[in-house]
Amino acid sequence: MALAPVTAPPASVDGFVKQFLENLNLERGVMLSSSSANDQYMALANTVRDYLIARWLEDQRRQKVAQAKGVCYLSAEYLLGRQLDNNLLATRLTEIATDALAQCGIDLDELRQQEVEPGLGNGGLGRLAACFIDSLATLSVPSIGYGIRYEYGIFRQTFENGEQIEQPDAWLTLGSPWEFPHPENAQTVSFGGHTETYEVDHEGEKVTRSRWIPSWNVQAVPYNYMVPGYHNGRVNTLRLWRSVATNSFDLSGFNSGDYEEAVRAQTYAETISKVLYPEDSTPQGKELRLQQQYFFVAASIGDFLDHMLAPGYDLTNLPNRVIFQLNDTHPVIAVPELMRVLVDEKGMEWDAAWAITQQCFAYTCHTLLPEALEVWSVDLLGRLLPRHLEIIYRINDEFLLAVRKRFGDDEMRIRNMSIISEHPNRSVRMAYLATVAGAKVNGVAELHSQLLRERVLPDFDEFYPGKFTNVTNGVTPRRFIRLANPGLANLITEALGAGWTVDLERLRGLEAFAEDPEFRAQFAEVKAANKRVLSEVLLARDGFELSEDHLLDVMVKRLHEYKRQMLKVLHIVTSYESIVSGRVKASDMQARTFIFGAKAAPGYAMAKRIIHLINAVGSVVNNDPRVEGKLKVIFPPNYNVTLAERVVPAADLSEQISLAGKEASGTGNMKFALNGALTIGTDDGANVEIRQLVGDDNFFLFGMAEPEVEALWAKGYKPAEFYQADESLRRALDLIASGAFSGGDRSVFEPIVSNLLYDDRFMVLADYATYIEAQAKVDLAYADQDAWTKAAILNVARSGFFSSDRSIRDYIERIWHTPPAL
Numbered sequence: 024m025a026l027a028p029v030t031a032p033p034a035s036v037d038g039f040v041k042q043f044l045e046n047l048n049l050e051r052g053v054m055l056s057s058s059s060a061n062d063q064y065m066a067l068a069n070t071v072r073d074y075l076i077a078r079w080l081e082d083q084r085r086q087k088v089a090q091a092k093g094v095c096y097l098s099a100e101y102l103l104g105r106q107l108d109n110n111l112l113a114t115r116l117t118e119i120a121t122d123a124l125a126q127c128g129i130d131l132d133e134l135r136q137q138e139v140e141p142g143l144g145n146g147g148l149g150r151l152a153a154c155f156i157d158s159l160a161t162l163s164v165p166s167i168g169y170g171i172r173y174e175y176g177i178f179r180q181t182f183e184n185g186e187q188i189e190q191p192d193a194w195l196t197l198g199s200p201w202e203f204p205h206p207e208n209a210q211t212v213s214f215g216g217h218t219e220t221y222e223v224d225h226e227g228e229k230v231t232r233s234r235w236i237p238s239w240n241v242q243a244v245p246y247n248y249m250v251p252g253y254h255n256g257r258v259n260t261l262r263l264w265r266s267v268a269t270n271s272f273d274l275s276g277f278n279s280g281d282y283e284e285a286v287r288a289q290t291y292a293e294t295i296s297k298v299l300y301p302e303d304s305t306p307q308g309k310e311l312r313l314q315q316q317y318f319f320v321a322a323s324i325g326d327f328l329d330h331m332l333a334p335g336y337d338l339t340n341l342p343n344r345v346i347f348q349l350n351d352t353h354p355v356i357a358v359p360e361l362m363r364v365l366v367d368e369k370g371m372e373w374d375a376a377w378a379i380t381q382q383c384f385a386y387t388c389h390t391l392l393p394e395a396l397e398v399w400s401v402d403l404l405g406r407l408l409p410r411h412l413e414i415i416y417r418i419n420d421e422f423l424l425a426v427r428k429r430f431g432d433d434e435m436r437i438r439n440m441s442i443i444s445e446h447p448n449r450s451v452r453m454a455y456l457a458t459v460a461g462a463k464v465n466g467v468a469e470l471h472s473q474l475l476r477e478r479v480l481p482d483f484d485e486f487y488p489g490k491f492t493n494v495t496n497g498v499t500p501r502r503f504i505r506l507a508n509p510g511l512a513n514l515i516t517e518a519l520g521a522g523w524t525v526d527l528e529r530l531r532g533l534e535a536f537a538e539d540p541e542f543r544a545q546f547a548e549v550k551a552a553n554k555r556v557l558s559e560v561l562l563a564r565d566g567f568e569l570s571e572d573h574l575l576d577v578m579v580k581r582l583h584e585y586k587r588q589m590l591k592v593l594h595i596v597t598s599y600e601s602i603v604s605g606r607v608k609a610s611d612m613q614a615r616t617f618i619f620g621a622k623a624a625p626g627y628a629m630a631k632r633i634i635h636l637i638n639a640v641g642s643v644v645n646n647d648p649r650v651e652g653k654l655k656v657i658f659p660p661n662y663n664v665t666l667a668e669r670v671v672p673a674a675d676l677s678e679q680i681s682l683a684g685k686e687a688s689g690t691g692n693m694k695f696a697l698n699g700a701l702t703i704g705t706d707d708g709a710n711v712e713i714r715q716l717v718g719d720d721n722f723f724l725f726g727m728a729e730p731e732v733e734a735l736w737a738k739g740y741k742p743a744e745f746y747q748a749d750e751s752l753r754r755a756l757d758l759i760a761s762g763a764f765s766g767g768d769r770s771v772f773e774p775i776v777s778n779l780l781y782d783d784r785f786m787v788l789a790d791y792a793t794y795i796e797a798q799a800k801v802d803l804a805y806a807d808q809d810a811w812t813k814a815a816i817l818n819v820a821r822s823g824f825f826s827s828d829r830s831i832r833d834y835i836e837r838i839w840h841t842p843p844a845l
């Protein structure tokens with residue numbers, strides 16, 4: 024019997040009202056008159072879903088029939104941000120929903136505030152994954168995102184006496200209307216145990232095979248999310264896994280009164296997807312983290328093979344059907360998992376399985392920091408995943424054999440290239456495993472890709488010519504222009520017509536408008552309006568008030584020493600010190616508000632101390648009458664995607680001041696440029712490309728370039744020499760050391776000062792002087808508002824390259840080779 028396909032409700036105000044009220048009644052079990060704001064938000068989300076479902080089901084059906092090559096994006100993090108507005112925008116329903124709700128006496132804006140954003144990522148890497156799935160859908164690429172449905176996302180940050188306190192992020196408490204759980208499609212994921220060999224007959228001969236006898240397992244339950252493309256009707260899937268116990272509890276234990284023991288297995292199993300691992304660049308050998316990684320990739324590969332392939336699919340064709348993109352090293356354990364499935368479960372010969380595996384994976388590296396390149400101790404891996412360790416050993420043996428064949432017995436090279444590192448402990452280098460297994464390896468900005476090839480993995484680059492490539496990151500213009508900055512979006516549409524949202528290079532057309540005084544005035548008014556909106560948000564959220572006519576100087580990103588929030592602090596302290604010492608009159612100073620947003624990993628003591636210092640400097644500077652309100656430091660806690668959408672469009676100046684060679688790319692830098700903030704930045708990560716595109720006149724460059732950094736290290740960097748030689752730096756550091764920001768207690772920030780004077784791994788003191796000079800240029804430039812606005816417009820006009828649509832097109836062309844969807 025042919026069943027009628029589900030159809031979307033009529034895209035009209037009446038149709039929307041009817042669907043919304045039905046959802047209130049049928050899904051929430053309430054009448055409009057007795058509904059809470061949460062009921063209304065849930066019913067609204069359900070209504071938007073109703074408009075998407077028909078296309079979602081149809082796209083899945085088509086892909087199953089077509090069996091065209093698609094992308095499986097494997098990422099431990101997706102920092103999604105709120106879903107409601109994005110889904111309304113994608114489906115062209117914003118106006119209809121506004122009017123429909125108004126008919127019901129409801130303000131859409133109030134319901135927007137009900138949504139708790141899913142913070143399933145730490146920072147740039149997770150937000151990039153969210154931008155990429157948006158672009159994949161918008162470009163109609165058959166694809167699925169796989170990840171973990173953490174019960175608690177990135178911690179909620181509060182401040183107590185200026186110090187960071189971490190609170191659990193219970194984002195699911197009021198329900199999660201965007202997800203579809205499918206317990207019937209759960210995958211079993213096993214752990215522990217041992218391996219054994221056995222013999223089988225193969226073409227008349229006895230051959231020895233291995234198998235894994237695990238000791239425990241959990242169920243991975245899929246939760247599906249719709250990922251709508253922008254105005255193209257396409258709806259892709261994000262599938263996040265939740266861990267549950269195989270047997271929910273031991274009934275006999277329960278009946279005999281041992282309640283704790285009876286639910287122990289359940290509690291243990293559910294721990295795996297309980298919390299997002301709160302480190303983003305200093306992974307430690309945490310067993311749970313490895314469990315999480317294996318949990319989600321094993322479930323994803325199992326799911327793909329079980330549910331996405333046509334029945335009886337010939338697995339030798341797998342490379343024509345899928346590419347698994349490894350988002351950093353977190354999912355790299357997928358490589359031995361696919362080998363295990365192909366060899367142990369599907370009975371394939373090793374060589375055939377390896378040939379398939381090497382074509383089915385590609386690896387994106389997101390870091391240059393050695394401590395962020397993940398390694399797993401052989402002890403832990405062997406205990407948790409003994410068969411996988413065997414497989415990794417064999418991959419390594421064969422790889423090293425090939426290396427010897429090519430380069431001879433160069434033992435040092437062999438040691439350097441081995442997937443297994445022997446020092447300081449025997450461990451598996453996941454980036455090496457990914458590089459050996461991946462068809463392609465990419466960095467995330469030109470400079471990063473170059474350094475990855477030349478500094479991090481040079482032997483591999485030599486061994487595998489053509490394997491390394493670059494795909495510069497990008498951000499979605501849907502969320503970060505259309506939703507975040509409707510004023511600018513309207514102005515662009517008036518100037519250029521529709522269509523730029525999916526063809527961002529068209530922003531180039533704005534260059535001509537930069538010459539038009541009327542357009543400049545409109546552009547400046549949009550910026551001013553965005554500042555007013557931000558001011559209202561900060562007032563309501565945290566009680567901060569923004570002063571008018573201040574240059575809005577913004578540094579929002581994870582707190583890490585390499586990103587150098589300390590350099591920003593030194594600039595603020597320098598300005599403050601120059602006022603209180605009487606050398607500069609406050610009235611002569613360009614008024615500035617410094618906005619920070621930053622979370623520090625809970626175990627990262629220095630980062631937390633820097634947060635404390637920023638808050639301490641803020642409370643002194645903001646309350647000192649000598650400053651006459653000319654300097655203001657604002658640090659709203661719990662910076663997240665929702666706040667970013669208000670901060671970025673309001674900013675005048677974007678701080679991208681990492682030590683050259685440390686920031687892989689950055690994506691905040693792109694969001695700011697696209698929203699007309701000028702960048703003050705080093706030649707690092709994607710800043711390099713931003714500067715090249717927007718032009719030196721529209722970018723404040725400072726600091727050492729990467730070769731100079733290397734040269735200074737080689738010469739022997741002594742930060743105290745910079746302190747001695749620079750009076751202004753001395754004054755600033757001495758002021759911090761004096762206890763001026765800690766009620767006279769010199770000990771509070773002493774570790775920061777000593778660290779800078781005697782260690783300074785990220786060369787803050789070496790770049791201080793050029794940074795202060797560049798900031799003086801910023802003040803001068805800002806004094807000519809019209810010229811500043813022109814430079815801001817040129818930033819927007821020339822940043823179209825940084826659309827994540829372009830990144831995805833580059834992935835398709837350079838790595839995935841996926842044909843367009845039907």
Ligand code: DL6
Nearest residue numbers: 147148389390395467687688689690
């Ligand atoms: O590629 C996305 C993002 C880059 O923009 C940042 O520069 C980079 O620091 C970040 N990397 C990570 C992973 N750290 N580790 N491992 O978050 O990726």
